[in-house]
Amino acid sequence: MARTDIARRVYNHTWKLDPIVRSLLDTDFYKLLMLQMIWGMYPKVDATFSLINRTTSVRLADEIDEGELREQLDHARTLRFSKKEMIWLGGNNFYGRKQIFEPEFLAWLEGFRLPDYELSKRDGQYELSFSGPWMYTTLWEIPALAIINELRSRAAMRAFGPFALDVLYARAKAKMWAKTERLKALPGIRISDFGTRRRHSFLWQRWCVEALKEGIGEAFTGTSNVLLAMDNDLEALGTNAHELPMVFAALANSEKELKQAPYKVLQDWQRYYGGNLLIVLPDAFGTASFLRDAPDWVADWTGFRPDSAPPIEGGEKILSWWRERGKDPKQKLLIFSDGLEVETIEETYRHFKGKVRMSFGWGTNLTNDFEGCAPTETNSLDAISLVCKVTEANGRPAVKLSDNPAKATGDEKEIQRYLRIFGEKDRVEQLVKV
Amino acid sequence: MARTDIARRVYNHTWKLDPIVRSLLDTDFYKLLMLQMIWGMYPKVDATFSLINRTTSVRLADEIDEGELREQLDHARTLRFSKKEMIWLGGNNFYGRKQIFEPEFLAWLEGFRLPDYELSKRDGQYELSFSGPWMYTTLWEIPALAIINELRSRAAMRAFGPFALDVLYARAKAKMWAKTERLKALPGIRISDFGTRRRHSFLWQRWCVEALKEGIGEAFTGTSNVLLAMDNDLEALGTNAHELPMVFAALANSEKELKQAPYKVLQDWQRYYGGNLLIVLPDAFGTASFLRDAPDWVADWTGFRPDSAPPIEGGEKILSWWRERGKDPKQKLLIFSDGLEVETIEETYRHFKGKVRMSFGWGTNLTNDFEGCAPTETNSLDAISLVCKVTEANGRPAVKLSDNPAKATGDEKEIQRYLRIFGEKDRVEQLVKV
Numbered sequence: 001m002a003r004t005d006i007a008r009r010v011y012n013h014t015w016k017l018d019p020i021v022r023s024l025l026d027t028d029f030y031k032l033l034m035l036q037m038i039w040g041m042y043p044k045v046d047a048t049f050s051l052i053n054r055t056t057s058v059r060l061a062d063e064i065d066e067g068e069l070r071e072q073l074d075h076a077r078t079l080r081f082s083k084k085e086m087i088w089l090g091g092n093n094f095y096g097r098k099q100i101f102e103p104e105f106l107a108w109l110e111g112f113r114l115p116d117y118e119l120s121k122r123d124g125q126y127e128l129s130f131s132g133p134w135m136y137t138t139l140w141e142i143p144a145l146a147i148i149n150e151l152r153s154r155a156a157m158r159a160f161g162p163f164a165l166d167v168l169y170a171r172a173k174a175k176m177w178a179k180t181e182r183l184k185a186l187p188g189i190r191i192s193d194f195g196t197r198r199r200h201s202f203l204w205q206r207w208c209v210e211a212l213k214e215g216i217g218e219a220f221t222g223t224s225n226v227l228l229a230m231d232n233d234l235e236a237l238g239t240n241a242h243e244l245p246m247v248f249a250a251l252a253n254s255e256k257e258l259k260q261a262p263y264k265v266l267q268d269w270q271r272y273y274g275g276n277l278l279i280v281l282p283d284a285f286g287t288a289s290f291l292r293d294a295p296d297w298v299a300d301w302t303g304f305r306p307d308s309a310p311p312i313e314g315g316e317k318i319l320s321w322w323r324e325r326g327k328d329p330k331q332k333l334l335i336f337s338d339g340l341e342v343e344t345i346e347e348t349y350r351h352f353k354g355k356v357r358m359s360f361g362w363g364t365n366l367t368n369d370f371e372g373c374a375p376t377e378t379n380s381l382d383a384i385s386l387v388c389k390v391t392e393a394n395g396r397p398a399v400k401l402s403d404n405p406a407k408a409t410g411d412e413k414e415i416q417r418y419l420r421i422f423g424e425k426d427r428v429e430q431l432v433k434v
Numbered sequence: 435m436a437r438t439d440i441a442r443r444v445y446n447h448t449w450k451l452d453p454i455v456r457s458l459l460d461t462d463f464y465k466l467l468m469l470q471m472i473w474g475m476y477p478k479v480d481a482t483f484s485l486i487n488r489t490t491s492v493r494l495a496d497e498i499d500e501g502e503l504r505e506q507l508d509h510a511r512t513l514r515f516s517k518k519e520m521i522w523l524g525g526n527n528f529y530g531r532k533q534i535f536e537p538e539f540l541a542w543l544e545g546f547r548l549p550d551y552e553l554s555k556r557d558g559q560y561e562l563s564f565s566g567p568w569m570y571t572t573l574w575e576i577p578a579l580a581i582i583n584e585l586r587s588r589a590a591m592r593a594f595g596p597f598a599l600d601v602l603y604a605r606a607k608a609k610m611w612a613k614t615e616r617l618k619a620l621p622g623i624r625i626s627d628f629g630t631r632r633r634h635s636f637l638w639q640r641w642c643v644e645a646l647k648e649g650i651g652e653a654f655t656g657t658s659n660v661l662l663a664m665d666n667d668l669e670a671l672g673t674n675a676h677e678l679p680m681v682f683a684a685l686a687n688s689e690k691e692l693k694q695a696p697y698k699v700l701q702d703w704q705r706y707y708g709g710n711l712l713i714v715l716p717d718a719f720g721t722a723s724f725l726r727d728a729p730d731w732v733a734d735w736t737g738f739r740p741d742s743a744p745p746i747e748g749g750e751k752i753l754s755w756w757r758e759r760g761k762d763p764k765q766k767l768l769i770f771s772d773g774l775e776v777e778t779i780e781e782t783y784r785h786f787k788g789k790v791r792m793s794f795g796w797g798t799n800l801t802n803d804f805e806g807c808a809p810t811e812t813n814s815l816d817a818i819s820l821v822c823k824v825t826e827a828n829g830r831p832a833v834k835l836s837d838n839p840a841k842a843t844g845d846e847k848e849i850q851r852y853l854r855i856f857g858e859k860d861r862v863e864q865l866v867k868v
Contacts, residue, residue, distance in 0.1 A: 006637050007599040012446040014592045158448045165441040203440050 020143075020150045020202060021076045024112065025085050025227040027142040028196055029094075030238030032226065036105045037244075037272050039135045047134035047247055048392040049141055051126060051148070052409060054432055055384035059124030063380065064151045069126070070119065072147045077114045086110055088230050095235075095276050114140055134393070138243065141388040145197040148386060149368065153200045156380035164375045171373035172200075176208055176366075179342050180215030186349050190359040191216065192237045193223035194337055195367030198383055198434060205367045209234070212366075221359065237361070239277050239305070240269060242400050243390045245284040250393035255421055262290055266298060278302045279335060285401045285418055287314060288425035291321045299325035303333030303357070309403035310428060311336050311348045317426070319356060329356040337361035339434055364434035383434045406432045454577075454584045454636060455510045458546065459519050459661040461576040462630055463528075464672030466660065470539045471678075471706050473569045481568035481681055482826040483575055485560060485582070486843060488866055489818035493558030497814065498585045503560070504553065506581045511548045520544055522664050529669075529710050548574055568827070572677065575822040579631040582820060583802065587634045590814030598809045605807035606634075610642055610800075613776050614649030620783050624793040625650065626671045627657035628771055629801030632817055632868060639801045643668070646800075655793065671795070673711050673739070674703060676834050677824045679718040684827035689855055696724055700732060712736045713769060719835045719852055721748060722859035725755045733759035737767030737791070743837035744862060745770050745782045751860070753790060763790040771795035773868055798868040817868045840866045 222235030656669030
């Protein structure tokens with residue numbers, strides 16, 4: 001008797017749409033934390049998010065079919081937070097805290113849907129943007145990126161037969177497992193999944209998260225993906241992102257206000273969150289100027305997430321700064337999250353071991369590392385540096401300087417103005433792979 | 435750990451074409467027997483086969499996408515007999531006989547491919563025809579019908595979700611199994627699968643054949659489907675079809691030749707085949723006239739396959755005819771194959787038990803009975819009466835009268851001429867369901 005399940009097979013081969021994003025919880029946790037603050041304090045601010053492909057050699061509009069892209073984006077717009085999801089958001093402890101989300105916020109969230117998008121093609125790239133109230137557009141970032149990245153993988157795999165696919169995933173699994181074995185050898189390491197936006201696919205991210213859970217056990221501290229956290233009883237992790245200082249800076253009406261913008265973010269944040277959620281993201285307009293001008297109370301925060309400086313050099317500067325302010329780095333936390341590979345994690349871990357608490361937010365190289373896995377050579381499965389950044393706030397241009405000039409975004413004239421105000425100290429150009 | 439096989443899933447959802455016919459052996463065995471004779475004796479005869487949908491209420495051109503139909507037909511044209519298939523055709527015993535196919539014929543068959551087709555739409559129906567040398571066009575009949583029937587099922591199931599499909603097939607399986615239980619209760623019955631052309635799908639036919647094998651054991655004598663016979667070590671069954679007398683009649687140059695055409699078929703056939711392959715198909719131009727004018731040697735043949743008269747009435751007439759010719763029907767074989775349902779099989783079996791050897795070639799109601807199986811009411815899964823008949827031979831119109839006027843095919847004026855020559859005795863109009 002042949003073992004074909006005819007019903008299942010017929011179903012598999014008559015699919016109309018294979019949705020990439022199937023839940024509004026399939027996003028990064030920090031988006032929800034930020035959203036509560038935006039909803040509470042800045043409900044009238046408009047913000048535009050725009051897709052930026054920094055890997056210009058990859059012509060996304062040639063690789064991905066526009067019709068499929070629209071279908072996926074349209075499908076994401078049909079999503080609502082489900083009852084189960086709302087109950088979980090309200091009832092689960094996050095960072096050891098009950099009811100981190102206010103009932104009024106959750107009541108509003110229940111009616112949330114993603115707003116409309118604008119999509120066109122230009123020079124082989126997609127111009128995709130989301131305009132409207134910040135408290136709506138902000139939630140597009142992660143699903144938009146996940147959709148484009150997965151559509152790209154799908155397109156790349158369309159030519160593969162069943163065995164090529166079997167081999168592809170077998171190799172990727174073997175590769176991933178070898179990484180967990182290396183990481184397991186680092187006592188006391190703490191690693192979490194930050195790979196939602198750049199993942200190869202949802203199912204592959206899920207596999208990686210589950211593999212990490214089994215492979216490194218206690219060293220795996222959780223995932224930024226809220227849906228995966230809920231489904232796998234993992235900690236949902238993440239704090240805040242560049243969009244906060246970027247919008248605040250864009251809204252500043254004077255040079256003084258602009259220079260204060262990064263600290264105003266922290267003050268606002270503190271009204272909502274405490275403890276381990278008090279993590280400073282210092283590099284929006286350069287870490288050096290941030291530390292130089294920071295008020296003393298910033299040193300009371302739990303930790304920093306250096307996100308664009310070289311990790312050891314950048315981390316050491318933060319340690320010095322803490323020491324100058326009379327703080328013992330051993331009580332402090334550094335969260336590394338910029339383009340981590342196993343090698344970087346190992347080096348950084350060895351360097352800082354015993355000096356500071358550390359945590360690694362592992363992204364693209366966790367959930368989208370298929371290099372050398374395809375049976376036939378292809379670049380189409382290599383991850384690209386795709387971001388979705390806030391580009392305007394209330395009609396004014398938004399800018400990010402970063403510690404790495406290659407990661408700067410925004411209008412060039414505005415970048416120059418910001419550089420004059422914040423300075424260029426310690427900015428180091430590094431190749432942005434992902 | 436989630437149990438999704440990612441590679442398999444990606445493969446399932448990126449299919450380009452799900453070919454319905456994947457082997458030239460996925461056809462009825464009698465087509466190959468006839469083909470050898472056509473190739474050997476009538477290689478210069480041209481014959482056109484045309485699709486005829488007798489269920490005119492079903493608008494095939496509305497239900498089936500033309501692009502998909504062309505893709506499937508084009509795919510069938512890429513097929514060749516594979517090495518394994520050629521070896522099996524040459525090495526297997528058919529009807530107890532070694533090397534039923536001549537080496538020269540097999541050598542020619544190795545290069546065989548299906549010829550081109552003509553396809554257009556008219557009044558909601560497809561006009562599909564195959565013109566050219568008979569020894570090529572003849573092999574289109576079965577794959578063309580199987581393709582159209584399965585495309586129709588696929589279209590009908592497109593709207594079904596995974597559970598609706600699961601229920602559909604579960605019910606169809608339960609229904610099918612109940613039939614095997616009824617048939618098992620008839621001692622000594624002999625049943626074979628004749629359902630290739632009208633099947634719901636290839637996989638479903640395979641399931642039915644395997645279910646019959648397990649369900650009725652020795653009573654299941656084999657299948658007309660050569661591929662399923664090869665793959666399941668079953669007997670490949672079938673002898674000859676109406677196209678032989680129809681072409682011979684069309685080529686007749688006089689009334690005398692026309693009246694002799696049905697017997698000339700048998701003479702030619704006997705040059706190639708013997709024993710249990712000597713089965714007369716008597717109804718092409720009416721069984722009554724066939725028996726009335728038949729030479730004595732026809733009574734020496736192993737049996738008859740009455741294919742359009744009511745089975746008991748029609749069978750009794752053949753028994754009488756044998757007795758008149760001094761033959762004992764108990765030594766003879768009747769093969770019933772016209773629109774059989776379990777009820778007809780039971781009645782016919784009970785009526786003829788002990789009087790004559792019997793065999794049932796079970797077609798449409800074996801491999802395409804989904805009535806009442808769909809969770810939502812639909813007619814789109816009901817089998818229809820679709821045939822692919824020879825309509826011209828060397829440019830002359832071909833005609834079939836049949837014992838059932840509803841099954842007559844061909845130009846109306848020609849039908850009237852044939853009726854004048856062969857007579858109308860015993861023709862009984864019956865509803866043609868399938």
